[in-house]
């Protein structure tokens with residue numbers, strides 16, 4: 001029985017996230033890895049891709065403390081008095097992804113540093129009886 005290969009689309013990528021898997025597409029020709037997925041390798045312009053699961057490990061490349069959040073974060077209780085930290089993570093496999101950084105003291109950004117090792121943490125939120133899963137990271 002052969003496994004059905006999902007299309008290399010953002011929809012498939014997000015479906016994996018909902019199932020708590022951080023997946024990327026890897027070019028079979030040059031080995032370049034893309035997260036979120038791409039159909040075409042921008043290096044060799046081919047569509048010779050395969051799905052690969054990321055280790056979820058990486059390092060903080062950039063971060064920012066946000067006090068004026070989107071309605072989603074306001075609903076979660078974040079705001080002027082409780083900032084949240086949004087980060088850009090360089091995965092060990094190479095690609096850069098963004099997500100909320102948890103498990104840190106958001107009110108003391110000086111305690112968070114670039115190059116800090118992190119690991120993936122899928123963040124579940126109940127919204128109107130449905131569970132939303134977002135990509136997040138926490139200190140490793």
Ligand SMILES: [Zn+2]
Nearest residue numbers: 027030041044
């Ligand atoms: Zn390639």
